[in-house]
């Protein structure tokens with residue numbers, strides 16, 4: 561008997577709804593025939609996909625294992641306990657909540673656990689790589705809290721620690737948030753802890769991006785320093801789309817209540833099962849090797865892009881993430897992204913510290929999952945620069961991309 565019925569489900573879908581099946585196949589083809597350089601994306605394993613496509617999707621499970629508002633939860637309770645235990649073990653945390661539907665939901669719950677509307681919060685400003693949930697006026701965070709942004713040093717691109725300390729002393733925030741969507745360097749969690757202690761603030765680490773590197777031992781962990789760690793499970797961590805929260809036992813109940821019933825309803829048990837699978841994978845030596853290769857690849861990519869003339873923010877990277885200004889190649893970020901998209905190279909624009917034009921943000925999580933290494937990073941950088949300069953036509957570039965990714969299928973048949 562098949563555990564998940566996933567293969568059968570694919571057949572059923574093709575027979576019952578060929579229109580939608582065609583769309584799914586089209587997306588699989590797009591993901592396998594173009595180059596995935598979006599820093600927040602990855603290819604989760606067939607085992608994770610199988611859990612996502614399992615009948616756990618049918619189960620209503622409001623509440624927590626052993627204390628549900630619905631009957632019939634005895635099996636899914638085991639799945640959630642397994643996910644929680646694995647998360648605690650991988651990250652060395654006293655408590656884990658694995659129900660957050662996304663990274664943003666995890667941040668919302670963290671704020672709900674620790675703050676009241678109107679409280680002052682210090683966070684990296686959006687122009688420097690802060691997330692929408694770090695005080696954007698278009699987001700609940702900016703509407704309900706009084707955010708004070710800190711920035712990065714104009715010269716080095718590094719977080720301005722002196723400014724963080726000064727703003728904390730002036731504004732006495734209730735919480736300090738550290739974490740970013742685009743910061744390529746390690747965050748000094750000990751520094752942020754020290755400042756938070758000095759002004760009596762909570763420290764919230766939004767480690768959505770680096771948490772997968774933390775799992776693999778390739779980046780420092782925020783867990784010993786932050787009161788609450790928010791994360792996604794689908795970025796470098798390579799699990800299903802979703803969020804999680806890690807904290808000490810003393811905040812466990814507040815965090816759990818902030819997730820359910822305060823900000824969410826029923827838990828998504830198929831996703832939680834898939835998170836358990838991903839945490840199981842993240843605990844293996846193979847994942848540690850992966851995480852270190854992700855960083856090695858990003859370093860090579862950053863150096864090769866700099867050799868091609870792009871201005872790499874902070875001069876390099878400690879993580880999976882590289883941001884760079886393509887202006888010296890004759891295009892701003894938006895134009896460059898358009899040319900690269902036409903060539904089958906998929907990546908994002910990002911804000912550049914102290915520049916009006918946008919830059920490019922790339923990540924190596926997905927291509928490393930595909931098995932690419934140093935040689936491929938150099939090939940990617942050379943091709944990227946040629947395309948941005950307008951030297952390589954998009955038809956020829958597309959051919960080269962197809963040739964490159966052809967050797968590294970994300971889901972080998």
Ligand SMILES: *Cc1c(COP(=O)(O)O)cnc(C)c1O
Pocket residue numbers: 600661662663664665667691693739740741766767768769792802803
């Ligand atoms: C990705 C990210 C989030 C949000 O995750 P979603 O799952 O898209 O809601 C929040 N904070 C940071 C720092 C992120 O990088």
